[in-house]
Amino acid sequence: MEPFEVHILGCGSALPTTRHNASTQVVRIGNRQYMIDCGEGAQLQLRKSHIHFSFINHIFISHLHGDHCFGLIGLISTFGLLGRTSPLHIHAPEPLHEIMQPQLDFFCKDLAYRVEFHTIDTQKNSVIYEDNSITVETIPQKHRIPCCGFLFKEKPKKRHIRGDMMEYYNIPLYMRGGIKEGNSFTTPQGEVIPNEKLTSAPDPSRSYAYCSDTLPCPQNKDIIEGVDLLYHEATFADSEEARARATFHSTARQAATIAKEANVKRLVIGHFSSRYTDETILSAQAKEIFPCTELADENIIYHIK
Amino acid sequence: MEPFEVHILGCGSALPTTRHNASTQVVRIGNRQYMIDCGEGAQLQLRKSHIHFSFINHIFISHLHGDHCFGLIGLISTFGLLGRTSPLHIHAPEPLHEIMQPQLDFFCKDLAYRVEFHTIDTQKNSVIYEDNSITVETIPQKHRIPCCGFLFKEKPKKRHIRGDMMEYYNIPLYMRGGIKEGNSFTTPQGEVIPNEKLTSAPDPSRSYAYCSDTLPCPQNKDIIEGVDLLYHEATFADSEEARARATFHSTARQAATIAKEANVKRLVIGHFSSRYTDETILSAQAKEIFPCTELADENIIYHIK
Numbered sequence: 001m002e003p004f005e006v007h008i009l010g011c012g013s014a015l016p017t018t019r020h021n022a023s024t025q026v027v028r029i030g031n032r033q034y035m036i037d038c039g040e041g042a043q044l045q046l047r048k049s050h051i052h053f054s055f056i057n058h059i060f061i062s063h064l065h066g067d068h069c070f071g072l073i074g075l076i077s078t079f080g081l082l083g084r085t086s087p088l089h090i091h092a093p094e095p096l097h098e099i100m101q102p103q104l105d106f107f108c109k110d111l112a113y114r115v116e117f118h119t120i121d122t123q124k125n126s127v128i129y130e131d132n133s134i135t136v137e138t139i140p141q142k143h144r145i146p147c148c149g150f151l152f153k154e155k156p157k158k159r160h161i162r163g164d165m166m167e168y169y170n171i172p173l174y175m176r177g178g179i180k181e182g183n184s185f186t187t188p189q190g191e192v193i194p195n196e197k198l199t200s201a202p203d204p205s206r207s208y209a210y211c212s213d214t215l216p217c218p219q220n221k222d223i224i225e226g227v228d229l230l231y232h233e234a235t236f237a238d239s240e241e242a243r244a245r246a247t248f249h250s251t252a253r254q255a256a257t258i259a260k261e262a263n264v265k266r267l268v269i270g271h272f273s274s275r276y277t278d279e280t281i282l283s284a285q286a287k288e289i290f291p292c293t294e295l296a297d298e299n300i301i302y303h304i305k
Numbered sequence: 306m307e308p309f310e311v312h313i314l315g316c317g318s319a320l321p322t323t324r325h326n327a328s329t330q331v332v333r334i335g336n337r338q339y340m341i342d343c344g345e346g347a348q349l350q351l352r353k354s355h356i357h358f359s360f361i362n363h364i365f366i367s368h369l370h371g372d373h374c375f376g377l378i379g380l381i382s383t384f385g386l387l388g389r390t391s392p393l394h395i396h397a398p399e400p401l402h403e404i405m406q407p408q409l410d411f412f413c414k415d416l417a418y419r420v421e422f423h424t425i426d427t428q429k430n431s432v433i434y435e436d437n438s439i440t441v442e443t444i445p446q447k448h449r450i451p452c453c454g455f456l457f458k459e460k461p462k463k464r465h466i467r468g469d470m471m472e473y474y475n476i477p478l479y480m481r482g483g484i485k486e487g488n489s490f491t492t493p494q495g496e497v498i499p500n501e502k503l504t505s506a507p508d509p510s511r512s513y514a515y516c517s518d519t520l521p522c523p524q525n526k527d528i529i530e531g532v533d534l535l536y537h538e539a540t541f542a543d544s545e546e547a548r549a550r551a552t553f554h555s556t557a558r559q560a561a562t563i564a565k566e567a568n569v570k571r572l573v574i575g576h577f578s579s580r581y582t583d584e585t586i587l588s589a590q591a592k593e594i595f596p597c598t599e600l601a602d603e604n605i606i607y608h609i610k
Binding site: 015018021043044064066070071073077078081095099103106107 | 370
C-alpha cells in the first residue's frame with residue numbers, strides 16, 4: 001500500500017518553548033506531500049525532517065493566528081532560493097493574501113514560481129482540494145477567529161485483479177486494465193463472468209482529520225466519523241477547563257470525547273500549552289475516555305496502514 | 306567590570322541548515338541587551354539561550370533580506386503574549402515599517418506596548434543610539450541592497466577613586482562623587498590636589514563591531530579601528546571569490562584582511578554559506594591573514610574583557 005503518513009513538525013501552542021515548535025505538519029500520501037499550518041521555523045523543521053521541499057505543492061492554513069502561519073514567508077522565500085518553478089498553492093482564510101502581498105512584493109519579487117492563494121470558507125464543510133487519489137475537506141471549528149480543520153481522505157480505490165481468475169479464464173493482458181476499472185469478461189463461449197468474481201475488494205480508503213484550534217465541536221461527528229487518525233488540539237488539562245472555554249480551546253478530555261463519539265481509530269493530541277513541561281497529565285486524562293490516545297511530539301511520524 | 310558579551314543565536318546565511326540558523330545576535334552590556342538582526346526562529350533561539358526577553362528594548366536590523374528580519378513578527382507577537390509593556394525600538398532601513406504595519410495591524414492589534422520604528426541611513430556613519438553607557442554607530446556596508454553594520458562602543462568611563470589618597474587627605478565621603486566626576490580637592494590649608502593624583506585611570510572602553518552582509522569595505526578601517534571584537538561575514542572560501550563578489554559577500558580571507566588592517570583584537574567569522582558542512586576551511590584561510598580568528602556557532606557567547 002502507498003504510504004499515508006503524518007509528520008509532526010510542531011505541536012506547541014502560541015508560546016514556543018524549548019520543547020515544542022509552533023503548529024506545522026506534513027501529510028504524505030504516496031509521493032505527494034501536503035503541509036498543514038506553517039508556524040515560525042517550519043522550514044527549519046522541514047529541513048531536519050528530510051522531507052523533500054519540492055514535493056509540497058499545497059499548504060492548508062487553519063486560521064490566522066501567528067503560531068499557525070508566521071513560517072510562510074520564510075518557506076516561500078527559501079523555496080525560491082532552492083530554484084522552485086512549480087506553483088505553490090496556499091489555502092487559507094481571508095485576509096492572508098492581503099497581509100502577505102506587501103511582503104511577497106518586497107522580499108520575493110524574483111521568485112521563479114507563482115504563489116497562489118485560495119480563500120477558505122472556514123464555517124462550511126466542503127471539499128477544497130481534490131486530485132486523482134484524495135480529497136481535502138474543511139472541518140468547521142469554533143475559535144476566537146475564523147478557523148477550520150482539515151479532513152484528508154483517500155478516494156475509493158480500484159479493486160484488485162485476481163491472478164488465479166485471469167489464468168483460469170485465460171484473460172489476455174490487454175483486457176486486464178478494463179477489468180480493474182470494473183469490466184466483466186465474456187468467454188469465447190459467450191459466458192459473462194461478473195467483475196466481482198474476477199477481482200477482490202480494494203484496499204480501504206484511509207483518512208486523517210486535523211482539528212486545531214477549537215472548542216470541542218461534537219456537531220462535526222459525522223464529518224470525522226471513523227477516521228483512521230484524528231489529531232485534535234488538547235491545549236489544557238481538566239484543571240484549566242474554564243481557561244480552555246474562555247480562550248476557545250479544548251482540554252485533553254474533551255478531545256478524547258470527540259474521538260470516542262466519532263468512533264475514530266486513533267487519537268493524537270497536540271497544541272500543548274507552554275505551561276506543561278511534561279504532557280503525560282494530558283494523555284492520562286484523555287486515555288480515561290479514549291485509550292488509544294498518543295501525545296504528539298516533534299519529528300514523530302504517524303503511519304496510517 | 307560589567308559584562309560585555311555577544312551571544313550568537315544564528316550565524317547561517319540565506320538558506321537555513323540543520324546546523325545554522327538565520328542571522329541573529331544579542332549584545333549584552335551590563336544589564337541591557339540589544340538584538341542585532343532577527344532571522345526566522347530568533348525567538349526560539351532566544352528561549353534556548355535563557356536570555357531575558359524583557360531586557361531587550363532595541364533591535365538593530367542591518368538590511369532587509371529575509372534571513373535578517375523574518376523573525377521580527379514572531380518576536381513582537383510573543384513579547385505581547387508575555388505581557389510586555391515597555392516600548393520596543395526597531396532601528397532598520399526603510400521600508401521595514403511599511404511592510405510590517407499590515408502584519409502588526411492584523412496579528413498584534415492588542416499589544417500592550419508600542420513598537421517604534423527608527424529609520425537608518427545605512428550609507429552614512431553616524432550614532433543612531435545612545436544611552437548613559439554606550440553608543441551605537443552605523444557602519445556603511447556594500448551589499449545588493451542598502452545595508453550597514455553596527456559599532457557598539459562603551460562611552461569613556463569614570464576614573465577610579467584612590468582609597469589611599471582619600472585617606473591621606475582625609476577627604477569626606479560627600480565629596481568623593483565630585484572627585485569621581487573630575488573635581489580636584491582643596492585641603493584646609495588651601496593646597497589644591499589635582500584630580501589625577503586622587504584617582505586612577507578608568508577601565509578601558511570596550512567595543513564590538515558587526516559587519517554583515519557586505520563586500521570587503523577597507524574604507525571602514527577608521528570606524529572599526531582597534532575594536533575588541535569584530536564579527537565579520539565570511540560567506541565563502543577562496544575558491545568562491547568570484548561568487549562572493551557577484552553576490553556582494555566576503556570570503557573568509559577578505560574578512561581577515563579587514564580585521565588585520567583595522568588592528569582589531571579578535572575576529573569572529575560567520576554568515577556561512579550552506580554549502581559548507583564543516584567551516585574549518587574558512588577559519589584556516591582567515592587565520593593565514595589574521596591568526597586570532599574564531600568560527601561563530603549557535604549558542605556561543607563571546608566575552609569582551
